[in-house]
Structure formats: C-alpha cells, structure tokens
Amino acid sequence: MTLVWLAWRTLRRHPGSALGALVTLVAAAAMVGAFWFVIDSAQRARPHVERFAGVPLVVGTGGVAGAIPPELVAAVRELPEVGAAVPEITFPVGPGAGGHGWSSARLTPFRLVAGRPPRAAGEVVVDAARAGTGVGDRLTVESAGVVRAHRVVGVAAAAGPWRHQTALFFTDEHAAALAGRGTGVDALGVYPRPGVGTAALEAAVGRAVAPYEGGGVRVATGAARGLEEGNGMASGSLNAPWFLLGTTVLVATGMVAAAMGLSVRRRGRELAVLRAVGAYPRQLRRMLLAEGLILAAVATAAGIPLGMPVAAVLADRLRGFGTLGTAFELTYRPQPMVWTLAFTVAAALAASLMAVARALRIRPGDALGEAPQEGRRIGRGRLLTGLALAAVATVLSALQLWQLTDFGGETGTLLAQFLMFALVVAAAGLVAPWVVLVAGRLVRGAAGRWSRVGGFLATANVIFNHRRFAGAVGAITLGVTLVGVVTGTQFFYDWRAAARAAEEVSAGHVLLSETGLSQELLRGGAVGLRAMPVTMDGRTTDATVVTGDLTRVLDLPVRGRPLNDLRGGEVALRESLAARNGAVPGTRVRIRFPGSREPAAYTVAAVYPDTPELASLLLPGLDGTAAHLASGPYLRIYTYGEVTHPAALTRQEYVWHKAQENAGRNRVLPYVSVLIALFSLVAAVNSLCLGLLDRGREFVGMRRLGMGRGQVTRTVCWESVLTVVPVLVLALAATVWTVLVCAASEPGGLAALTSFIPFGWLAPLGAGAMLAALAGSGLAVRAAMRDERQALT
Numbered sequence: 001m002t003l004v005w006l007a008w009r010t011l012r013r014h015p016g017s018a019l020g021a022l023v024t025l026v027a028a029a030a031m032v033g034a035f036w037f038v039i040d041s042a043q044r045a046r047p048h049v050e051r052f053a054g055v056p057l058v059v060g061t062g063g064v065a066g067a068i069p070p071e072l073v074a075a076v077r078e079l080p081e082v083g084a085a086v087p088e089i090t091f092p093v094g095p096g097a098g099g100h101g102w103s104s105a106r107l108t109p110f111r112l113v114a115g116r117p118p119r120a121a122g123e124v125v126v127d128a129a130r131a132g133t134g135v136g137d138r139l140t141v142e143s144a145g146v147v148r149a150h151r152v153v154g155v156a157a158a159a160g161p162w163r164h165q166t167a168l169f170f171t172d173e174h175a176a177a178l179a180g181r182g183t184g185v186d187a188l189g190v191y192p193r194p195g196v197g198t199a200a201l202e203a204a205v206g207r208a209v210a211p212y213e214g215g216g217v218r219v220a221t222g223a224a225r226g227l228e229e230g231n232g233m234a235s236g237s238l239n240a241p242w243f244l245l246g247t248t249v250l251v252a253t254g255m256v257a258a259a260m261g262l263s264v265r266r267r268g269r270e271l272a273v274l275r276a277v278g279a280y281p282r283q284l285r286r287m288l289l290a291e292g293l294i295l296a297a298v299a300t301a302a303g304i305p306l307g308m309p310v311a312a313v314l315a316d317r318l319r320g321f322g323t324l325g326t327a328f329e330l331t332y333r334p335q336p337m338v339w340t341l342a343f344t345v346a347a348a349l350a351a352s353l354m355a356v357a358r359a360l361r362i363r364p365g366d367a368l369g370e371a372p373q374e375g376r377r378i379g380r381g382r383l384l385t386g387l388a389l390a391a392v393a394t395v396l397s398a399l400q401l402w403q404l405t406d407f408g409g410e411t412g413t414l415l416a417q418f419l420m421f422a423l424v425v426a427a428a429g430l431v432a433p434w435v436v437l438v439a440g441r442l443v444r445g446a447a448g449r450w451s452r453v454g455g456f457l458a459t460a461n462v463i464f465n466h467r468r469f470a471g472a473v474g475a476i477t478l479g480v481t482l483v484g485v486v487t488g489t490q491f492f493y494d495w496r497a498a499a500r501a502a503e504e505v506s507a508g509h510v511l512l513s514e515t516g517l518s519q520e521l522l523r524g525g526a527v528g529l530r531a532m533p534v535t536m537d538g539r540t541t542d543a544t545v546v547t548g549d550l551t552r553v554l555d556l557p558v559r560g561r562p563l564n565d566l567r568g569g570e571v572a573l574r575e576s577l578a579a580r581n582g583a584v585p586g587t588r589v590r591i592r593f594p595g596s597r598e599p600a601a602y603t604v605a606a607v608y609p610d611t612p613e614l615a616s617l618l619l620p621g622l623d624g625t626a627a628h629l630a631s632g633p634y635l636r637i638y639t640y641g642e643v644t645h646p647a648a649l650t651r652q653e654y655v656w657h658k659a660q661e662n663a664g665r666n667r668v669l670p671y672v673s674v675l676i677a678l679f680s681l682v683a684a685v686n687s688l689c690l691g692l693l694d695r696g697r698e699f700v701g702m703r704r705l706g707m708g709r710g711q712v713t714r715t716v717c718w719e720s721v722l723t724v725v726p727v728l729v730l731a732l733a734a735t736v737w738t739v740l741v742c743a744a745s746e747p748g749g750l751a752a753l754t755s756f757i758p759f760g761w762l763a764p765l766g767a768g769a770m771l772a773a774l775a776g777s778g779l780a781v782r783a784a785m786r787d788e789r790q791a792l793t
Contacts, residue, residue: 029303047226386430479680516633
C-alpha cells in the first residue's frame with residue numbers, strides 16, 4: 001500500500017509527466033473500445049426475421065435469383081409432412097424497397113388493412129409505412145431500370161416490427177415479369193400439416209433438398225430465416241473490423257510505450273534519489289507498475305464513454321462500406337468494456353516495465369551527478385539504417401521502372417511494390433531528424449532576419465538540440481508519410497482501373513442500375529451481362545452470362561475461339577482461373593449451377609485476359625441443368641448510338657465510374673493509415689510538450705535576460721514550425737517518389753502524376769499536426785514557466 005500511495009503522490013506532484021501518457025491511454029482505450037463494441041455487436045447479433053416471419057421453414061439459396069427449380073418445389077409439396085409450399089420472388093423496386101408476388105404475402109407479417117389484393121398487371125398493394133400513399137393513388141415503380149406507373153389497390157400493415165425493408169406486392173405473374181425470372185423461384189416457404197412439428201418438417205424437407213445442396217439450396221428455420229432475407233452478417237464481413245482492431249492495438253501499444261517511457265525518463269533524477277536512499281529495484285518497479293494501474297483505471301473510465309459515440313460513427317462507416325448490413329444494430333454490453341480494461345491495463349503495465357527497465361540501468365551515483373546532455377548528436381546507426389533502407393527502395397524502384405526483373409506476375413509485382421512502400425516509409429522516419437537539422441541550417445539566416453530574437457533562438461535550438469526533437473519528428477514523419485504513400489498509391493490504382501476500362505470498353509454507352517436492367521432495354525445490338533455464382537470442378541467461382549455479340553463492345557485479346565462464337569456446351573475462362581486449373585482451349589470442365597442436381601460438362605473454347613468487366617467464367621447462355629435460372633435482370637448493358645435512359649453512362653463517365661468502383665473496394669486501407677497517423681500525431685505532440693516541460697529553467701532564464709512572455713512563447717512556436725514543416729515536406733517527397741514509380745510503370749501514367757498526390761488527405765493532416773504542435777507548445781510553455789517560478793520561490 002505504501003508504494004501505491006507513493007505512486008499516487010508522484011502523479012499528483014508531476015501532473016505534466018502523467019498527462020501525456022494519460023492522453024495516449026485514453027485515446028487508445030476509446031478506439032479499442034469502439035472497435036470492440038462493433039465486433040461484439042456483430043458477433044452476438046441474431047439475424048432479424050421480417051419477411052419470413054409468417055412461415056416456420058424456408059428453402060432458400062442465400063439470395064441467388066431463381067435458383068430453386070420447379071421440380072424441387074413439386075417434390076416438397078408432395079411430402080406428407082407438408083401442408084403448403086409457397087414460392088417467393090423478391091426483386092428491388094427502388095432504394096430499400098422489395099417487390100413480391102401477392103401469394104407470398106402469407107409468408108410475411110403483412111395483412112390487408114384497406115382495399116383489396118392486386119388482380120391485374122398495373123395494380124399494387126403498398127406497405128402502410130409508405131407515407132402519403134393510399135388506395136386509389138398512382139405510384140411510380142422502377143424495376144430493372146424500367147419505370148412503370150401502378151394504381152394502389154390495397155394497403156398492408158405488418159403485425160410485428162418491420163424496420164429494414166419496404167414491401168410492394170404485385171400479382172404473381174406481374175411480379176415474375178418485373179423480376180425477369182425463369183421457371184425457378186427465389187425461396188420456398190413451407191408450412192407443416194396439422195400435428196407435424198418443426199423438427200419433423202425440417203427433417204422431411206431436408207431429405208428432399210439433399211440432392212440440390214451442392215447447388216447452394218438449403219433449409220432454414222428459426223433465426224436462420226433472416227439469412228435468407230439478407231439480414232445476417234455475410235461470411236468474412238468481420239475481417240475488416242478485426243483487422244482495424246488489431247492495427248489499433250499494435251499501434252496504440254507502441255504509442256503508449258513511448259509516452260510512458262518519456263514520462264519515466266523525465267523523472268530519472270527522482271528515481272535515482274529513491275535508489276540512493278535505499279529503495280530496491282523491485283520496489284521502484286512496483287511503484288511504477290502501480291502508477292500504470294492508476295493511469296489505466298482513469299484512462300478506461302474516460303475512454304469507454306468516449307468510445308461509445310466513436311463506435312456509432314464506425315458502425316455507420318462500415319455500413320456504408322457494405323461490411324455491415326443495414327440490419328446491424330449497435331449494442332453496448334459489459335464484455336467489450338472488460339476487454340478494453342484488460343487491454344488498457346496490459347498496455348500500461350507493459351509500457352511501465354519497458355520504461356523502468358531503462359531507468360534502472362542507470363546507477364544512482366551516476367544519475368545524481370549527470371547533467372542534461374544537450375546538443376548530443378543522434379547515433380549514426382539510425383542515419384545509416386535509414387539511408388540503407390532508402391537505397392534498397394531505390395533499387396526496387398529502378399527494377400520496377402525498367403522492368404529488369406520478373407517479380408512473378410502481377411501478384412509478385414504487388415508484393416515488390418508493397419516492400420518498396422514499407423522501406424520508403426521506414427527510411428523517412430529514420431532520417432527525419434537529420435532533415436530537420438539540415439533544414440534548420442538552411443533557413444538560419446532567413447529566420448534570423450524575419451525574427452531577430454525568436455527566430456534566431458529557435459533556429460539555434462533546433463540545430464544544436466535536434467536530438468531533443470527526434471521522437472516527435474520520427475512519429476510525425478511515419479504517420480504522414482504512411483497516409484501519403486497509401487492514399488497516393490490508391491489513387492494510382494483507381495486511375496489504372498479507369499485506364500484499363502478505357503482500353504477495353506469500345507461501346508458508346510453503358511447502362512448501370514442498382515436494381516438491375518430489364519431485357520426490355522436490350523435493343524439495337526446491345527449486349528447484356530448477367531452474373532451468378534457457379535461451381536467448376538468442385539470450386540466456387542463467378543460466371544458471366546452474355547447476351548449479344550460481346551466483341552462489338554469489349555476489345556479483349558483472346559486465345560482460342562472468338563468470344564462471339566461460343567456455342568452451347570462451351571465456356572471461356574479468364575487467364576488466372578485457367579492457369580490455376582491447368583486449362584487450355586479444348587479442356588473439359590464440369591460446371592454446376594445454383595439449384596442444379598448435377599454438374600454439366602463444358603468444353604473450354606477460349607481464354608481471355610483478367611478484366612473487371614467479366615467474371616472468371618463466360619457463358620453464351622443458360623441451357624440444360626441451368627434452364628430454371630432467371631433470365632434477368634442484367635448487371636450491365638453495353639450499347640451504341642444515342643441513349644436517353646437515365647441509367648446510361650457515356651464511355652467517359654463509365655471510365656470515371658470504374659475508378660470510383662475500385663476506390664470503393666479498397667477504402668479500408670486508407671482509413672487504417674489515417675488511424676495510425678492520428679496515433680502518431682498524438683505521440684508526437686505528447687513528446688514535444690513533455691520535452692518543453694523539462695525546459696522550465698531555460699524559459700525562466702530567458703525571462704531574466706529581458707525577454708517577454710510573448711517572445712518566449714513565439715520562440716517555442718518557431719521551434720515547432722521549424723520541426724514540423726521539414727518533416728511534412730519530407731513526407732510529401734516520399735509520397736511523390738512512390739507515386740512516380742507507380743505512374744512510370746503504366747503507359748500514360750506520368751501525364752496524370754499530379755492527380756495521384758493526395759493533397760486532400762495530406763493538407764488537413766499536416767495542418768492538424770501544425771496546429772496541435774503550436775497549441776501544445778503554448779500550453780506547455782506556460783505550464784513550465786509557472787512550475788519553475790514556484791520551485792525557485
């Protein structure tokens with residue numbers, strides 16, 4: 001207890017020393033807690049059952065349109081345990097709204113509260129939640145890119161909660177036409193005969209479905225019915241939150257260790273006194289561990305409440321990314337709080353142990369007699385290591401620019417680029433203190449002329465005591481350079497996706513729509529593409545089904561038969577899939593479609609290059625075992641001539657769309673880099689401010705020499721400017737280097753080089769670093785002079 005009391009007294013006596021470590025711990029606890037809340041909510045969430053709330057068992061395919069064949073529907077209906085089997089068709093009719101056939105309304109909690117059911121193609125029953133719509137109104141419905149007017153003949157209300165969907169009901173025939181379905185259905189709701197329990201029904205239906213399970217058909221009861229509605233978490237959806245959490249833990253641990261180490265080093269003399277008067281190393285270790293526990297408790301108490309609103313922001317962003325579904329609901333349970341406390345305590349204790357290990361290496365007599373060794377140069381090992389890493393990065397850059405080495409295809413090239421980027425970031429962080437030193441020498445004369453007192457003294461301090469600023473300089477450089485390199489590279493790959501689309505797409509217009517595109521739009525030689533999951537030789541992959549002459553709208557070099565000459569029973573493969581399976585033109589493969597009992601044999605007739613325009617397989621149409629699948633809607637339609645459809649993009653607009661699409665697929669990594677950069681800036685500002693708190697005697701001496709308080713503060717602010725600005729320039733130079741290497745590797749990339757430099761990311765980050773450094777410097781100077789005056793009096 002004595003050591004705990006002493007630790008508490010030490011923290012009270014030196015609040016400035018503890019403040020930097022506490023701020024870092026609070027930030028770490030808040031971010032870790034926020035991610036834990038999101039992950040815990042996602043792991044504990046049960047799928048919401050809404051659309052299938054009125055039926056105990058559902059046969060589904062996980063959202064594959066029309067994948068349940070009519071023979072399976074008939075087989076389920078003939079089971080003695082089945083009282084009724086109701087087919088379900090679902091298709092989008094606008095943002096957040098789904099269309100269905102009226103016969104499937106019994107599967108839902110909806111019941112008519114006004115009007116009557118639909119009986120003709122132009123009639124619709126609406127959800128009561130659709131405000132301002134009643135019986136007799138005209139309603140415009142967009143389905144598969146076609147807008148049609150309907151008359152509202154009924155209003156239905158849900159008996160239970162209905163939060164994540166909006167429903168419209170049409171006649172069964174009209175719903176099938178709007179959805180573009182073939183003979184298959186999307187799902188099958190199954191009711192038992194009187195006296196048959198859910199378990200017996202599930203067993204019976206499971207036996208009927210078993211031959212189709214290889215085609216993705218499955219039986220769902222209970223909460224699993226929500227998965228068939230799309231209200232559950234997709235497989236692998238938590239990979240991004242876990243990755244972000246792991247990154248946060250690693251970076252936060254390093255930043256906490258740096259902050260705690262700096263706090264302990266500021267009290268080196270105090271610890272030496274304790275050792276000189278008889279304190280054992282184990283006693284000092286326990287005292288510092290007690291300080292860490294106190295800081296961890298305070299940081300957790302402050303960090304968890306701060307993490308709750310941060311978790312809400314993170315959840316919204318992850319919903320926008322598509323990582324979390326629209327039905328995801330954030331909850332705040334005790335378990336993430338416990339894990340956050342455990343992390344904070346572990347990080348604080350580990351940081352305390354690392355800091356005290358260094359402090360205990362100093363002998364009491366040496367520590368009591370040592371004076372601050374200002375002006376010492378940083379060891380040359382750091383500079384030589386940074387230059388060596390920069391040299392290796394330069395060699396890798398040259399090899400990529402001149403293409404002197406085969407890195408093993410596109411994957412090997414990406415790995416080589418990633419290694420180069422990592423070396424550039426690390427090298428910048430290591431050589432940053434010398435960049436500040438050189439920059440100070442270069443601007444010494446100009447700074448002295450600009451400000452004869454503050455500028456002159458600040459430049460002299462930065463040059464003579466540049467070792468003092470090394471920790472802050474390295475942290476800022478690492479953070480800002482990482483953001484610049486990652487986002488700049490992302491901009492380049494977005495541009496490359498657009499450039500490849502410009503090379504491959506020769507159509508004048510491309511039609512795109514979130515609700516798909518109807519076959520009605522396939523006119524005048526247009527080419528339509530549909531996508532679906534398939535299994536080839538036992539491995540799941542994606543297939544593109546084409547309607548029309550693909551060679552008119554896509555310019556792709558092909559090995560084998562032209563893509564417009566594929567016949568029934570033939571398939572084309574992309575190069576990566578063909579290489580992985582050892583397939584060449586003439587190879588026989590077996591493909592199983594969703595809802596099929598058996599795979600069908602196909603002959604590989606062509607191999608085309610990897611392109612985002614096409615999936616791994618290309619089929620000229622659906623026949624044989626895939627005849628039940630939907631005939632639409634299309635994913636994209638390529639066309640020529642004048643097009644007035646609102647979903648049509650010109651070729652130039654489509655190229656820009658491809659860049660945005662690529663950015664959307666890779667948007668997590670830039671946010672990870674920004675997260676690391678923010679932690680780095682916190683650590684850097686903390687290092688700067690704690691270093692200023694140690695200079696109280698220096699500031700008081702300036703005051704006794706006649707300098708005003710404002711002059712002292714301006715001198716320190718000049719030091720911050722002379723420290724931060726050079727490393728921001730260094731980060732920009734490293735960013736330009738990496739994007740230059742990328743741009744020079746692609747034809748025409750140099751012309752767009754300036755657009756790859758992420759000024760929109762670097763400018764606010766650099767401005768934030770500068771403002772934080774200036775604000776922290778001003779506050780630290782005031783605190784240092786106040787404490788020193790009290791000590792002298």
